[in-house]
Amino acid sequence: MxxxxxxxxxxxxxxxxxxxxxxxxxxxxxxxxxxxxxxxxxxxxxxxxRTWNESRSSNVLMKEGKLYTEKNGKQQRMTRNVKMRNGTDVLTNGLVNKPDGSQMGMRNGMFIDMYGNISYRPKSKN
Known part of the structure; x- marks a missing residue:
C-alpha cells in the first residue's frame, strides 16, 4: 500500500x-x-x-496642388507626414490635424510654419 x-x-x-x-x-x-x-x-x-519634426523640416506649403517642406529657403516635395511644434500634424495627402482635434485640408498658397500657424503666402513677382 x-x-x-x-x-x-x-x-x-x-x-x-x-x-x-x-x-x-x-x-x-x-x-x-x-x-x-x-x-x-x-x-x-x-x-x-514616419513623421518629421521641426528640426528636419521647418515649414510646409502647398504649391500647384503639391505639398512641399521648406527649410532655410529650400523647398522639397513632402514625402512624409510632418508634426509641428504645437502638435499639428500635416499629412502627405494635404489633411491637417490640429491639436484641438479639428481637421482641415490645405489649399494652394497655404503655408504652415513650424509652430503650426497657418497663413497664405503672397504670390511671388516673377
Missing part, C-alpha cells in the same frame, strides 16, 4: 514538474515571439508612418 501511495506521489510530482517546465518554456517562447513581433511592428511603422 505504501508503495502505491509513494509511486502515485512520485508520478504526480514528475508530471507536475514536467508541466511546469513546459509552461515556462512556452512562456519564454511566447515572450520571444512577442518581442520579435514588436520589432517588426515598430520597424514597419517607422518606415511607413
Amino acid at each position: 505504501k508503495t502505491i501511495i509513494i509511486s502515485t506521489f512520485l508520478l504526480v510530482a514528475l508530471v507536475t514538474g514536467a508541466k511546469a517546465q513546459t509552461d515556462a518554456q512556452q512562456d519564454k517562447m511566447n515572450d520571444a515571439m512577442m518581442a520579435e513581433n514588436m520589432k517588426a511592428i515598430n520597424k514597419s511603422s517607422a518606415t511607413n508612418n
Whole structure:
C-alpha cells in the first residue's frame, strides 16, 4: 500500500514538474515571439508612418496642388507626414490635424510654419 501511495506521489510530482517546465518554456517562447513581433511592428511603422519634426523640416506649403517642406529657403516635395511644434500634424495627402482635434485640408498658397500657424503666402513677382 505504501508503495502505491509513494509511486502515485512520485508520478504526480514528475508530471507536475514536467508541466511546469513546459509552461515556462512556452512562456519564454511566447515572450520571444512577442518581442520579435514588436520589432517588426515598430520597424514597419517607422518606415511607413514616419513623421518629421521641426528640426528636419521647418515649414510646409502647398504649391500647384503639391505639398512641399521648406527649410532655410529650400523647398522639397513632402514625402512624409510632418508634426509641428504645437502638435499639428500635416499629412502627405494635404489633411491637417490640429491639436484641438479639428481637421482641415490645405489649399494652394497655404503655408504652415513650424509652430503650426497657418497663413497664405503672397504670390511671388516673377
